[in-house]
Every structure is written in structure tokens, then in C-alpha cells.
Amino acid sequence: MINRKLVRIVLVLFYKNILVLSYLFLFSFILFSFLLLVYINTFICNMDIITREKILLLYGSEYGTSYDCCRNILYELCTNFDVHFFCLNDINLMKFYNYENIIIIVSTTGYGCPTHNMSKFWINLYKCNNIFHEDIYFHLFGLGDSSYDNYNIVAKKLKRKLISLGGNIVNYSLGNYQHSSMHFTNFNTWKNKVYSFLKKKYYNFEINNTIPQIYNITNLSDYDKINNDKHMSEFLPTYDNIKKCNEKNKNKIEKKYDDFNVNEYFTKSLKLNKFEVIKNKRLTDVTYFQDVRYIELATSIEIFNLSSLITIHPTLDKDKTKSVLNLLKINYNEYIIINQPNKNATCTMSTYIPIGKKIKVLDLFVYFLDLNKIVTPFFFIYLSERTNSDLHKKKFLQLGNTNDISDYFSYVYQYKRSYYDIFYDFYSYINIDIPFLLNTLPNIMNRNYSILNDSNKYRFLKNLNLYNLYHFYLNPYYSNFLYYLKIYFCNNMKTLTNFFLYIMCNYTQISTYKYINILKNKIKPNQVNNVIELLICLYQTEINPNKKHIGLCSNYLINSIEGSSFIYATIENSLLFQNKNIWNLNYRIVYISTGAAFSSLLAVIRQRFHIYNSKKKEQKNENLINSKIKNISENDLLFLGFRNKLNNFYFEQELQNYLHFIHIFIAFSQQPDDNFLYYNHEFLKNIENNNPNLNDNFCSTTDHNNISNKNLFNKSVSEMKEFLKDKKKIYVTDLISMLQNIIYDLLIKKNTIFLVAGKSRPFSQNLFKLLANIMKEKEPNKTIEEINLFLKKKIDKFEIIFESWY
CATH class of the missing domain: 1.20.990.10 (NADPH-cytochrome p450 Reductase; Chain A, domain 3)
Structure with missing residues (x-):
């Protein structure tokens, strides 16, 4: 009995231990499984971040709408994809081959132009002959306004070019600001199609609708x-x-971590140049509604292309x-x-x-x-x-x-x-x-402004201290050369036995070293102090009597203080630089501009005048008659539109220097009397009356009358005024109509370039239609579609260049 009881007790204890051990084993297994799942989940999450599919997200934006659309996509996709977000100028075309999906959103600005932050990409794309693979998927969206000519033309041209390079465009749409829902409905529809494509291609991800956490x-x-x-x-x-x-x-x-230093960060990290404001002069009266400034910026940049743009970070x-x-x-x-x-x-x-x-x-x-x-x-x-x-x-x-x-x-x-x-x-x-x-x-x-300088207009700093007074009159390279000559001379003088000469030599050398220290302190930050000229008009739109919307960059520049403000910017080429024949005097230039937009064209006028004078001097020195030098019948034409002469006639004095080289016609739309001016005729007449001994640079009134007799414009000045007398307001387009015969002749000639600067609507649109109507009147057998195609081809060849904006 005792043995049985003992056995029973042993068995019970054994089973209990087995049960406890089983529970312990089960608990350990569950714990191990849980930890393993946590580890696997963490590993998968990390792998998910590492192996996320890359998407290239690109924008071309002038005022930020395309940029905002891209930001919207970035925030919604950044938790599921490795999104690479750039403006088009910051991407190399060869990088396209590194991505399966490329999303591009572009705006059309000006008169059918690409935005400034995609201009380099645009030029490189049209030079590109590479073929894109079929497994590179493009998703393209365009932003535009159908009330403007060339509605969404940049997106349309981009689509055609990508297709010609074998691009596989799987999603394409256009947004129209004139739509009742603006561009948003089309954008949302297009965006959802892009997301659907990505879900089918990869996996059914959740779009991030929460506040983005990029930083x-x-x-x-x-x-x-x-x-x-x-x-x-x-x-x-x-x-x-x-x-x-x-x-x-x-x-x-x-x-x-290093401290943020403004100058170091902008110049070294962002590779921007530093500019000092040395002149900020208001050209309009303080009572006038427009605030227009002539601004000079000192810079260390030695060389840049003519008619360039300065890209400013406000x-x-x-x-x-x-x-x-x-x-x-x-x-x-x-x-x-x-x-x-x-x-x-x-x-x-x-x-x-x-x-x-x-x-x-x-x-x-x-x-x-x-x-x-x-x-x-x-x-x-x-x-x-x-x-x-x-x-x-x-x-x-x-x-x-x-x-x-x-x-x-x-x-x-x-x-x-x-x-x-x-x-x-x-x-x-x-x-x-x-x-x-x-x-x-x-x-x-960043914002862009036209630079007024020509190659002969770079000037050096003029501040009232000894160094800058000396530096202003001597090119720094020449002053540097003089310095080495002086040191060399002083070293040789030390060998002289004459005590007086030796003392003078030491004194000169000490003074020279002091001067050199000043030079070093001044030149190190700015190797060569060139001056860049700008004409800035404050952008402001009256929303209601109590509110005005003021442009960020124009306001920033206008409020800059002489001598104490620094601006960070870069310099890049403008559209004008695309046609090198602008500098060829065998080509005739027709300039058409309104208001402060004239600053876009002034550098071209200055440079062509400089080339003209240089060739004229060569001709005089060689006692030759060079047929390549323009005569007055081949002069360029300048058509300007201003509000009134008192406040808007910018660079009036300077334009007087070009009258023997260019015919200048001006319309003053807000001036009831004397609202038309043929500047050459008026100025020469005044000079003849006040000073019979004319400067050689100007033709005399007699010469001018002789030219008129040759029917330069098929109209005398009195006939021009007669043509315009019934108009209550005269605009620059009226001047084009007045001289439509010569305008037509110049349009069909191959050696003529039209440079236009002004707002896209209504100015640029009206001008394009006017040019088409002039051609239609002269060539009635052609349809307006054929004429428009002819003019647009000239635009594509940069024979007609619009420097326009919205």
C-alpha cells in the first residue's frame, strides 16, 4: 500500500512538473514568437525604406503654381516612395535613365516661353538625341491660361519632344486657369491616374494625407x-x-553643428555670388504711382554674356x-x-x-x-x-x-x-x-531681372576713400602690375650707396606695403569690382482700396540701402542670347517695348552701338569705305510705349547718343498733347536751332530732309502725325500700324530680328495679331493659319524673341 501511495505521489508530482514545464515552454515559445515577429517587422520596415522605388519629381515654375502642385505630390508619396524633387534646371537629362517613373509639371510663361528655372533643361532637351527606354514612364502635366496665346504650349512641345525621343508618356493632361475650378479638377484627375498607375505597378499603398514630416x-x-x-x-x-x-x-x-552664416552659406553652399548695392535711385517722382529704380550692384564676377539675367534670391x-x-x-x-x-x-x-x-x-x-x-x-x-x-x-x-x-x-x-x-x-x-x-x-x-550692361559699360567702384579713388582710375590688373614694378625698383635701390636714396627707398617700400595691405583687404572678397546696372519697377496689384499685393523681390530690391545691403544672386543667359546674329551689324534689329520692360533691350542697343563705333573707327584709321558699316537707311528701329514723358521716358539722355544709328519712335499713351515723338527728327531739329555746329555723330537737318525725300518710311513726319491725330490714346502698336509697309518688308527678310519686351496680355498678344494682320493685308492669298505658322516658325528660330511675362 505504501509503495502504491508513493508511486501515486511521484506520478502526480511528475505530471504537475510536466504541466508546469509545458506551460513554461508554451510561454517561452509565445514570447520568442512575439520577439521574432517584432524583429521581422522591424527588418521589413527597414528594408521597405531601403528598397523603396525611386520617383523623379520635376517642375518648371515661374510664380510657384507648378512648384506647389509638385509639393502636393511629394507630401502624398514621400511615406511610400523615395521621391527625388528638383526644378528642371537642376537635373541632368542622363539622370532620367536612373528612374522608372518621372513626373513632370510645367507652366507656360510669357509669350509661350518655358519658365526660367527650366530654361537650361529646355535648351539641352532640344539638343538631345538620346532615346529613352520603354520602361521609363513619363507622367506630364501642363499649367496654362487659355485666355493667352500659346495656351500650354510648353507642355505640348515637351510632350512632342519626349515622344520623338522614344519617351513613354503614360499620363498626360493640361490645367487651365480659366476653368471654373481653375486647374485643380484636371490636376486631381491626372494625379489620381498617376497614383493608380503606381499602385498597379508596385503595391496598393496608402496616400499620406497627414501633415508631412520631411524635416x-x-x-x-x-x-x-x-x-x-x-x-x-x-x-x-x-x-x-x-x-x-x-x-x-x-x-x-x-x-x-556649425553656426549658420549668411554670407558663407549663400556663397559656398548655394554657390551664389555676392552683390553690394552701391546705387538705388528713384527715376519716377515720389507722387507718381509707379516706383521705378535705377540700381547698381558691385560684384566680383568678371565676365558674363551680354543681355544676361540676374537671378536674385530675395x-x-x-x-x-x-x-x-x-x-x-x-x-x-x-x-x-x-x-x-x-x-x-x-x-x-x-x-x-x-x-x-x-x-x-x-x-x-x-x-x-x-x-x-x-x-x-x-x-x-x-x-x-x-x-x-x-x-x-x-x-x-x-x-x-x-x-x-x-x-x-x-x-x-x-x-x-x-x-x-x-x-x-x-x-x-x-x-x-x-x-x-x-x-x-x-x-x-529666385526671381530674374535683365542686366543693362554692355561689354563697354562695366565700371569700377567709386567710393570716397583713397583706395577706391585710385582703383577707380586704374584697372586693378594694371595697378597690380605697377605694384610689382615698384617693389622690383625698390629692391634694386637698396644696393645704392647714397644714404638719401636708401632712406627714400625704405620709406617708399613701407608706404607701398601699407597700401598693399589695403589692396589685399579690399580685393580679397571682391577680386574685380564690376558694376551691374538694373532697372526695377515695383510690382504691385491693387486688390481693393485698402490692400495691395506687392511683389517680394521687387520690393526687396527697391528697399535695399546703398552701401549696407548685400544681395545674393547668380547670372544666367536670357532668350536673347540664343540668336548670336543680334551682334551682327548685317542684321537689322526691330525693338518693340513698353515701359520699364525696355531694360531687357537696352543692353543690345548699347552693345550694337559699341560694335558700330568700333568698326567706324577702324574704317577711319584705314581710310576705307567699309560696306559692312550700316548707313542711315539700314538703321535699326526702336518703338517705345510710355505713359508720359515726364515720368516714364527712361534713359532719354542716353538715347540721344544713338540717333545716328537707330530710328526711335515713341508713343505716350497718357499724354494728351505731343503724344507722338519721332525722336531723331525732334532732337536734330532742336540741335540745329540751338547749335548750327553739329557734332559729327549726328546728321544735320538738311541730311535728314534728304533722307526723308528718299521716302525712308514712305511717310514724312507730318504724314505720320496726320495718321495718328484722330486717336485719343496712342500706343506702340499704333506706331507699328503707321509704318506697316516697312514692318512687312522686314518680316519677310531673313536678316531681320524682332525683339519684343512687355506684358504677355494684352501687349504681346495684340502685337502678334497685328503682325499677322499686316502680313494678311500684303498677302491676301494666304490664310491666317499659314501666316501664324510662318510667324511661329520665326519665334522657334529666335528671329522673333518675346521677353514677356504675365
Whole structure:
């Protein structure tokens, strides 16, 4: 019995132990399985980030609409794809072969021109003969306005060119600002097709509709100081920061990153050139509604092509930015470090944002984030997540609804409301911080202006100090040469036994070294101080009696201060540079321009005049009659349209120098009397009356009458005035109509180039139609379609060049 009981006890204990061990084993297995799943999931997530498909996202944008459309796609795809986001000028065509999917959004600007930030790409594309593979998929969207000529012509030409290179365009559409929903309906439809294609091609991903997290931010504020300061305590940030770290760790982080230095960052990291404002002169009266400035910028750039553009990086107004940041309860004096990319989003982009630099919050906004830009709808979707008010949440969602843009159009677009305006209106109902703004605001985009200089117009700095007075009269290369001669002379003088000469030599050498130190200090930052000339008109649109929309860059330049303002910019070629025959005197140039747009053409006039004078001097020196030198019957023609002579006749005195080289006709649209001026005739008549001994540069009135007798324009000056007398207002197009016979002759000649500068609508459009009508009148057998095709071919060949804008 005892043995049985013992056996039973042993068996019971055994079974219990087995049960416990089983439970332990099961628990261990479950725990192991859970840890294994976590590991596998983490590994898969990491692999997902590493192996995400690459997408190339490109834009060509003048005023930011295409850029905003691309940003919208970037934010929605960055959590699922490795998105490479660039403007078209920043990408090499050969890089296309590295991607399966290329998304391109382009705008048409001016009179059917590509935007400035895709101009280099445009030229390279048309030179390209490479064939794209079938497995490179292009998704192309164009932005344009059907009320303009050449509606969406850039997107259409881009499509044709890509197809000719074997490009496989799987999604293509056009957006029209004149549509009742603007471009948004077509854009959304096209975008959804792109996403559907990507889902079928790869996997069924979820579109990111939450606030984008492209950048991470580390806050380097002195929190002890903030906590002790009642005024500053309200600025405590809501995002992850270094407050959790001790002071030692904080110091380590600060030492790890360099401070943001404006000059170093723009010149070294962004490869921009530094320009100093040395002249800012208002050309119009202070009472006049237009603020037009003549600005001179000193630069170290020695050589650039004639008729170039200066691409300027503007900045925001500091006081206005401080004001709005205060309203948003953001401490603009704190320092942060921006890190990119966020682990949940993978993207590569060309951005001006300083990554890994210790930067002041105010500097981040002023130099890089465009609060002055008109708000895009998707920003309101993100804003709806940062309000506690149900009423305002609903309002933001309505403003962000691109399927029904009535609220957005009436509140934002119609009144050109910027991010500044939105924050002023809603600051008390939203809770936003620096990471939110950094990840949702657009970057400041560069702006382009025409340079007035010709090759003979570069001048050196003139400031009232010894170095610059000397430097102004001597080319720096020559002064450098004199310096070496002087040192060499002084070294030789040391061998002289004459004590007096030896003392003089030492004194001269000491003085020379002092002067050289001044030279070194001045020349090091700016090797050669050339001066670039600009004509800037403040862009402003009156929204209502209490509000004006002011252009960021023009306002930035006009408010620059002589001697203390620095501008960061680059120089690039303009469309004018595409036709090298502009500098050929065997070609005749017809200039047509209105207002301050004349600055686009002035450099060409100056340079052709310089070439003309140089050849004329050669001709005199050789006592030869050179048939290549133009006579007055082959002079260029300049047609200008201004509002009135008092405020708008820019460069009036300078144009007098060109009257023997170019015929100048001017219309003053807002001037009731003397609203037409044939400048050559008027000026020569005044000179003859006041000074019978005319300068050799000008033909006499008698010569002018002889030329008139030859019927240069088939009209005398009196007949021209008779033609225009019944018009209440005279515009530059009226002058073209007045001389339509010679205009027609020049249009059909191969050695004539038309250069046009002015707004796309109505000026450029009306001018194109006028040229077509002139040809139709002279060639009635041709259809208007044939004539338009003829003119457009001349545009494609850069025989007619429009320097226009919206």
C-alpha cells in the first residue's frame, strides 16, 4: 500500500512538473514568437525604406503654381516612395535613365516661353538625341491660361519632344486657369491616374494625407532662461527638443553643428555670388504711382554674356515676419537644427534650407520660407488638424477642397491672400509650431531681372576713400602690375650707396606695403569690382482700396540701402542670347517695348552701338569705305510705349547718343498733347536751332530732309502725325500700324530680328495679331493659319524673341 501511495505521489508530482514545464515552454515559445515577429517587422520596415522605388519629381515654375502642385505630390508619396524633387534646371537629362517613373509639371510663361528655372533643361532637351527606354514612364502635366496665346504650349512641345525621343508618356493632361475650378479638377484627375498607375505597378499603398514630416528639428533654446522669463514662457515649443538632455549633452550637440552664416552659406553652399548695392535711385517722382529704380550692384564676377539675367534670391521683411511670428507665439530668437530626411519619409530635393546648421528661427523664415506667397489649398487641409474650433476646422476643410473651389477663390485667390494674411486672420484659432511651418510652407523662389550692361559699360567702384579713388582710375590688373614694378625698383635701390636714396627707398617700400595691405583687404572678397546696372519697377496689384499685393523681390530690391545691403544672386543667359546674329551689324534689329520692360533691350542697343563705333573707327584709321558699316537707311528701329514723358521716358539722355544709328519712335499713351515723338527728327531739329555746329555723330537737318525725300518710311513726319491725330490714346502698336509697309518688308527678310519686351496680355498678344494682320493685308492669298505658322516658325528660330511675362 505504501509503495502504491508513493508511486501515486511521484506520478502526480511528475505530471504537475510536466504541466508546469509545458506551460513554461508554451510561454517561452509565445514570447520568442512575439520577439521574432517584432524583429521581422522591424527588418521589413527597414528594408521597405531601403528598397523603396525611386520617383523623379520635376517642375518648371515661374510664380510657384507648378512648384506647389509638385509639393502636393511629394507630401502624398514621400511615406511610400523615395521621391527625388528638383526644378528642371537642376537635373541632368542622363539622370532620367536612373528612374522608372518621372513626373513632370510645367507652366507656360510669357509669350509661350518655358519658365526660367527650366530654361537650361529646355535648351539641352532640344539638343538631345538620346532615346529613352520603354520602361521609363513619363507622367506630364501642363499649367496654362487659355485666355493667352500659346495656351500650354510648353507642355505640348515637351510632350512632342519626349515622344520623338522614344519617351513613354503614360499620363498626360493640361490645367487651365480659366476653368471654373481653375486647374485643380484636371490636376486631381491626372494625379489620381498617376497614383493608380503606381499602385498597379508596385503595391496598393496608402496616400499620406497627414501633415508631412520631411524635416526633423532639434531645439537649442536656453530653457532655463525661458522658464525664468514670464514673457518668454509662452513660447515653449510643443515639439521634441533638447530639454530632456542635460546641459552637458546640449553643449555636445551645439559643438557638433556649425553656426549658420549668411554670407558663407549663400556663397559656398548655394554657390551664389555676392552683390553690394552701391546705387538705388528713384527715376519716377515720389507722387507718381509707379516706383521705378535705377540700381547698381558691385560684384566680383568678371565676365558674363551680354543681355544676361540676374537671378536674385530675395528675403522677407524682418519686421513683418517678427510681427506674425509673435502672433503665432513662436520665439523667433531661439536656435534650432534642421535634420533631413525624417525616418518615416524618404526624399531628395534641391532646397535652400540649411540642413545640419545651427540657425536662428527668424533667419530661417526671412531667408528661406515664403510667407508672402499666395496660399495653396492643401495648406488649409493641414491647418484643419491644428485648430480646436470645430467651426474653423470646417472652414479650413472647405477652403482646402479643390473639388469645389468657390470658397478658396472668393477668400484667397481673388484677394491674393498670402500666408501672412492667413496667419493674421486666424492666429487665435490655430496652434502651429516651427516644424509644422517648415514642413508645409513653400521655399522662397529666385526671381530674374535683365542686366543693362554692355561689354563697354562695366565700371569700377567709386567710393570716397583713397583706395577706391585710385582703383577707380586704374584697372586693378594694371595697378597690380605697377605694384610689382615698384617693389622690383625698390629692391634694386637698396644696393645704392647714397644714404638719401636708401632712406627714400625704405620709406617708399613701407608706404607701398601699407597700401598693399589695403589692396589685399579690399580685393580679397571682391577680386574685380564690376558694376551691374538694373532697372526695377515695383510690382504691385491693387486688390481693393485698402490692400495691395506687392511683389517680394521687387520690393526687396527697391528697399535695399546703398552701401549696407548685400544681395545674393547668380547670372544666367536670357532668350536673347540664343540668336548670336543680334551682334551682327548685317542684321537689322526691330525693338518693340513698353515701359520699364525696355531694360531687357537696352543692353543690345548699347552693345550694337559699341560694335558700330568700333568698326567706324577702324574704317577711319584705314581710310576705307567699309560696306559692312550700316548707313542711315539700314538703321535699326526702336518703338517705345510710355505713359508720359515726364515720368516714364527712361534713359532719354542716353538715347540721344544713338540717333545716328537707330530710328526711335515713341508713343505716350497718357499724354494728351505731343503724344507722338519721332525722336531723331525732334532732337536734330532742336540741335540745329540751338547749335548750327553739329557734332559729327549726328546728321544735320538738311541730311535728314534728304533722307526723308528718299521716302525712308514712305511717310514724312507730318504724314505720320496726320495718321495718328484722330486717336485719343496712342500706343506702340499704333506706331507699328503707321509704318506697316516697312514692318512687312522686314518680316519677310531673313536678316531681320524682332525683339519684343512687355506684358504677355494684352501687349504681346495684340502685337502678334497685328503682325499677322499686316502680313494678311500684303498677302491676301494666304490664310491666317499659314501666316501664324510662318510667324511661329520665326519665334522657334529666335528671329522673333518675346521677353514677356504675365
